[in-house]
Amino acid sequence: MRKGTIALGLLMAFSATGVSFAQQNSAMTNSGTAMTVGRESKAEFDRMNQKGAAMVAAIQPTSAKLSSADQALMMEVAKGGMMQLEVSKIAVQKASNEEVRQLAQAEVEEQTGLSAKLKEIADAKGVTLPSAPDAETQTKLTQMQGMSGAEFDRTYVSESGVKGHEKLDMVMSKVRSNASDSNLKNIEKAAHPLVKAHLKVSREIMNKMSGNGMSGSR
Structure with a gap:
């Protein structure tokens, strides 16, 4: 032929x-x-990200006022998400390894959707959320901007992928246990599984880096 x-x-x-x-x-x-991201196939990784995004987008805000405790929980979720979002935006541009870049891109998409939904809920309830990164986040961004190559990849996966998601996991667990507002409860139900999934994938990528080194090629 x-x-x-x-x-x-x-x-x-x-x-x-x-x-x-x-x-x-x-x-x-x-x-x-x-291609894999951690131990997940790229297709499965994309599927679970799309499922999580759809669940967050489907939440319908109510005008019910938040208690001071619920408002504090919402602020914690918003603050943690903003740090993850801003650091991941840098990682999408600077990551030298494709798995790390895919993780960062998924995080940007997740946190952009979550941030938009939190603002929608906050607006409906008359709550003002932070509109800019706090001092801790700014310090982290400056630190990350000064790195490159494998050092950047390891730091991003360790600090944002693992530690950042561990913090978000704890915050979401607090929301599940303590929140009384239905919108906050629905945020936890929709977003918490993806937080756990990204934490798992981040740990798997970190193990690859520690075990056999990851190629820097895209």
Whole structure:
């Protein structure tokens, strides 16, 4: 069979399944094997991120006023999410390893959606959330901007991927146990599973880095 015929046949096969060459390539590593993020396949990682985003987006804000305790919990969620978002924005641009970049991109998408929903809920209840990173976050951003390569990747996964998600996990657990407002309870139900999933994936990526080193290639 001539090469042109083979190429045409492959093109038709991809077209029939609705999968583009770009989509095929985006799910593959440089070695030609299916990409993973931690121990998850890229496809499964994307699926769980999309599910979490849809659950957050589906929450309908109410005008019920928050107690002072619930308002404090909302502030904790907002503050932790903002730090994760801002650090991850840097990581999307600076990460030298593709798994780390994929984790950062997923985090940006998660926290952007969560931040938007928190603001929507806060506006409905007459609560003002922080609009800019606090001093602790600014210090962290400056530190991360001064790093590059493997040092940056390790620091991002350790500080944001693992420690950041451990903090968010604790905050979400407090919301589950102590919140009385239905919107806050629904935020926990929608977002907490993805926080746990990102923590698990972050630990797996960290283990890869510690065990056999990760290639810096994209």
